[in-house]
Amino acid sequence: MIARKRLLTHAWRQALGEIQPEWLLHSRFSRCISGLSHSKMRTPTAFPVLSNARTVEISFLGKPHWRNAQTAAAAASTANDIIQFKLSDIGEGIAEVVVKEWFVKIGSKVNQFDPICEVQSDKASVTITSRYDGVISKLHYNVDDVAKVGTALVDIKLAEGSPTSPTAKLQQPVQPDDMSSLQDSRSLSDKSKALATPAVRRIAMENNVTLSDVKGTGRDGRVLKEDVVRYLENAQQAKQKIEERIDQEAPSGIAAPSVKAKTPAPFQKKIFQPLEAGKVPADVVEPLKGIQKAMVKTMTAALMIPHFGYCDEIDLTNLVHLRKQLKDLAKSRGINFSYMPIFIKAASLALNQFPILNAHVDDKVENLIYKGSHNIGIAVDTPNGLLVPNIKNVQLKSCFDIATELSALQERAGRNQLTPTDLKDGTFSLSNIGSIGGTYAKPVILPPTVAIGALGKIQVLPRFGDHDQVVKCHLMQISWSADHRVIDGATMARFSNLWKSYLENPSMMLLDMK
């Protein structure tokens, strides 16, 4: 008994790809193949018995190719295994149910996941599906009998090669709950049972198509293979259409870009298209949808806020020197170091002193909610348009952590794979419009936050030093917008000055860094 149990585990592990089939390596391999007609086990540990010879194809190179992983797992099940399939726990503390309908009878062939019967507990009708492949050998209840949870429901004579371990279920991909044609035929009247040849039925079954759903164009309404193929194409289109429509209808707020299974096209830079000589291009009407549409809504809401602006110029010369030192170190850790992480961290440090700038205003402007986390949003330009994902809890993160996360966010954004979590709960925003160009800007606040900063491009410009000499400075403009209903000019100015001082004297950040 123990030896057999070991074999079960062994064979099962092989099926999961954990270990190579031993017989591959064994010299007994040839004997194994010839001995396939005797499906009984011989040696417990040497190799699993291939009780289902069909599933092993010996390719030209002599390496066997596992057709069906399940087969190996239950190679230990002999042809005579009968297993009792128990009524498993339905949930909701239900101890017993009434059997209402059998979908199988003694002698019916079932596959794993085929419906076996319908049971009812107070108000719930539950479809019980088979855990095994095999043939029904006994029904333990009649219709209208009360079946207790945990008792045997049916006996199934396992098909050779049927997985006996319940964990074999894991190997099956999760599929939509499209009940096989077995169930659907029971809900159809006899008159509308679809006519189709066994070959067509097989194609339908393999593709999870319910024959009764397919319009048959053959004689007497027979369903032909072409009908099934056409149905599949339509169904695929229909599903995609439904999913697309659902994505498009995503309403106000920052719309999460739809995550499609297909690989998205890489972001193409717009190529300058020369006009054909003498041709006047026609007007093109393009309805606003997706992110653009969402932007219309957000921006309309945002401009209800009275913005006031505050701008300044920041001398980043010291920071530029610092970056030179840190750049190589960062690269050795696998990321590109830019100034943004430092700007973001400095903003967080400054927000510690001016928490009102990290607040949310509620809808009716009755409350100011001082947010505990500094979730600093960074405006990114994605192929779909402008989005502002945020880095959560900047106050707890190091510059390196921020750099890593920023890099990940930008990568996701480029692939249109930002998640709703990325886009939610921002408390403060920065826009690096300067990376494209520009100096001073007038950024628009993202409700319900109260402040936003736009960073201009870093320019090398001449300025006067302490002794009236001309100095080469790396200068960046910063433009802040704040909600004047709750933020006053002085607060914004002081915050900006503090942020500026951190950037102009990076070593100052060391003092306040947590």
Place this chain on the structure above:
Amino acid sequence: MTKKWQVLISKSHDIYTNLAWEDWLYRKMDFSHLNLLLLWRNAPCVVVGRYQNPWKEVNVSMLEDAGVQLARRNSGGGTVYHDMGNLNFTFMTERKLYNRRTNLEFIVKVLREKYAIPAEVSQRDDIVVKGTLKISGTAAKLGRTAAYHHCTLLCNVRKDQLRAVLTPRNKGIHTNASISVPSPTVNLSEINSVITSADMIPVFAQQFSDLNLSEKIAVIEIDPSDGDYPGMEFAATDLASTSFIYGNTPKFNIIRDFVLPSSQDTPAPTNVILDILIEKGKICSFTISGTATEAVKGIATSALSAVVGCDFDSQEMWAALSAGFASSSATTSGTDRNSGDEHHREFVYRCLIQTLNLQE
């Protein structure tokens, strides 16, 4: 991948279309990344549970004249009446997330907060006010990977029609089919007069949307017959067919015991017991017993033989019965015909009519 939540509002008011649409979504969509709330209303109809007996639950004979359709749904539970004053909710998720109570608590919360209705979820997963007045009934269907819970909400239905339709005429039916538990009902509009089912749809859609904290969800109006659901039309036609609605009735017997008045042949009263077996909605077989004379039993036997194989309560059955009556009177020859026999024949036929009509 985060779960998508959606509210789908059906533009159709046809019970069969809506049931077929609900079933299509349940069978075809992958709920590992999807949570759905369907909101739908129907033109007057009465819906029985999957394994119920419509004749036991509903006054079937009055439906046609009243313009009320009859449907059988795929989930369990009892019989309900719908009209446009009733709002249906279907919460569809992956099997693991099936939770009736949570869904019902959501509805109760909205009723309390938005409409000041003192509703609560009862032990039996109904929604009640004042402890016993039912405003919602629940049913569910569970499969391997997906499950749905649907329930009604009585906003402003026609209570007179509800009562009439759900007062069955079912004398003599013996069945193991699940029976409905009747409860006194009340319309929400009787408690808060502003309530209409139409107005509640956007409110529930919005509140459901707010339940999902991570993103705003889509609220979409759908016309189920717009071709996006291949195969659904067949399913709807099937749901409307008599073979589905009546043919899925679990087997049942009609058993009646009639006392024959005493006559010349039989000074003491005798009785005849009729036991008719109906399976899949068709009259299958019958037995006749009791102390009545062989002559009387013979009349009953030949009459019932004429209807064996007919769909129960169909025009075909009634036609066969009256044809049987006509032919049996023709076969009795002049000499045998006496007022006693005639009397018996009439009596037997009246009993049969009463039996098959499920009348008192």
